Amino acid sequence: MTRLRMAVIGVGHLGQHHARILAGLPDVELVGVADANPAQAREVAARHETTAFDHFEPLLGRVDAVSVVTPTIFHHQVAAAFLKHGVPVLVEKPICRTVAEATDLIELAEKAGVPIQVGHIERFNPAFEELARRPIRPKFIEAERHGPFTGRSVDIGAVLDLMIHDLDLLLALVGGRVRTVSAVGAAVFGGHEDMVNARLEFETGCVAHVTASRISPRPKRRLRVWAPEGYAGIDFVSRKLSLVQPGEEVRRYGLRVDKMDAAARGRLKDEVFGRHLQVLHLDGDRKGDQLTAELRHFVDCVRSGRRPRVTGEDGRDALELAERILSSVREHQWEGHPDGPVGAGEFPRPSGWLFQPPARSEAA
Numbered sequence: 206m207t208r209l210r211m212a213v214i215g216v217g218h219l220g221q222h223h224a225r226i227l228a229g230l231p232d233v234e235l236v237g238v239a240d241a242n243p244a245q246a247r248e249v250a251a252r253h254e255t256t257a258f259d260h261f262e263p264l265l266g267r268v269d270a271v272s273v274v275t276p277t278i279f280h281h282q283v284a285a286a287f288l289k290h291g292v293p294v295l296v297e298k299p300i301c302r303t304v305a306e307a308t309d310l311i312e313l314a315e316k317a318g319v320p321i322q323v324g325h326i327e328r329f330n331p332a333f334e335e336l337a338r339r340p341i342r343p344k345f346i347e348a349e350r351h352g353p354f355t356g357r358s359v360d361i362g363a364v365l366d367l368m369i370h371d372l373d374l375l376l377a378l379v380g381g382r383v384r385t386v387s388a389v390g391a392a393v394f395g396g397h398e399d400m401v402n403a404r405l406e407f408e409t410g411c412v413a414h415v416t417a418s419r420i421s422p423r424p425k426r427r428l429r430v431w432a433p434e435g436y437a438g439i440d441f442v443s444r445k446l447s448l449v450q451p452g453e454e455v456r457r458y459g460l461r462v463d464k465m466d467a468a469a470r471g472r473l474k475d476e477v478f479g480r481h482l483q484v485l486h487l488d489g490d491r492k493g494d495q496l497t498a499e500l501r502h503f504v505d506c507v508r509s510g511r512r513p514r515v516t517g518e519d520g521r522d523a524l525e526l527a528e529r530i531l532s533s534v535r536e537h538q539w540e541g542h543p544d545g546p547v548g549a550g551e552f553p554r555p556s557g558w559l560f561q562p563p564a565r566s567e568a569a
């Protein structure tokens with residue numbers, strides 16, 4: 206089998222891992238890496254014995270597929286150039302900065318007859334894969350994604366940086382359109398929003414509460430789903446899935462507490478989980494990481510012509526929902542009326558101290 210000639214454009218924090226993994230895939234030849242920072246391109250290229258480029262253009266005629274891992278503001282420019290040359294593209298999330306740009310990429314891919322895949326990596330999390338295989342009709346969802354402030358991805362805010370992962374998962378899990386969006390978000394450090402909460406109501410009747418923060422001391426990424434079929438909880442960090450479902454008796458008759466004697470009622474709290482509600486904990490497959498699974502899948506789609514698990518349309522749908530959330534965030538009135546501060550950027554200034562601030566040392 207001839208090896209697929211691939212390149213990575215943008216080899217910063219994440220792109221260098223794309224390069225490392227692609228360099229190690231037996232059916233891929235990493236023909237080069239490009240980065241606007243020539244020293245970074247040289248360092249990563251040297252690590253993987255490939256060629257460094259300080260611009261993507263020389264790679265246009267030399268590759269069969271490409272991975273675009275530049276900051277979001279450059280996704281459209283770089284991906285469009287390759288698609289115009291008929292080169293399949295894996296573009297990191299969010300697909301682009303605007304829905305119009307995303308639509309343009311989808312049309313270019315269609316015209317060229319090549320796949321475009323978007324890097325919504327949580328779709329490859331084994332815990333989510335396990336859940337997506339099961340017949341669940343979500344009616345209420347809570348999604349939380351918290352991370353420490355890294356100073357990276359400051360060209361976008363917490364919605365496009367973090368929440369977009371959960372928006373894609375919700376759309377994949379619930380299906381159908383989102384009827385109403387109501388959101389609040391605050392730019393704690395100035396610039397874009399650093400924390401956001403959104404309430405979404407789907408046409409299916411499902412309600413979702415989604416929170417993202419990029420100023421939390423500890424990472425936390427979890428999804429909790431309540432459905433007629435039961436409850437599902439995913440911890441994306443440990444890749445664990447917990448499932449709870451009503452047992453046969455509860456499904457038929459409900460829990461008839463009124464028919465229980467005092468002793469049975471006394472045991473209830475120890476017997477609810479296990480006897481009346483059945484519980485299954487699944488540990489995600491710890492072998493193999495999600496990025497490798499995502500890149501292998503892309504390579505497979507390029508070779509076989511199969512439709513990627515996360516298409517350009519999926520990326521655009523998540524972005525469209527993100528834009529609706531951002532527009533709701535922009536309209537939020539912090540004091541309940543339009544004459545006061547409005548939107549993430551006008552988060553009211555502190556009116557006092559919650560506790561005595563520590564004394565500043567001379568050196569600080």
Ligand SMILES: NC(=O)c1ccc[n+]([C@@H]2O[C@H](COP(=O)([O-])OP(=O)(O)OC[C@H]3O[C@@H](n4cnc5c(N)ncnc54)[C@H](O)[C@@H]3O)[C@@H](O)[C@H]2O)c1
Nearest residue numbers: 215216217218219220240241242274275276277279297298
């Ligand atoms: N899927 C995920 O979980 C995940 C995680 C982190 C980042 N991302 C996405 O990956 C992308 C990159 O994020 P990062 O954290 O690696 O950023 P980064 O700033 O660390 O790296 C980006 C690199 O791209 C280079 N670059 C900038 N413009 C370029 C251009 N026009 N051509 C070539 N190179 C260019 C920069 O010099 C830099 O080295 C972003 O879109 C981000 O949203 C996705």
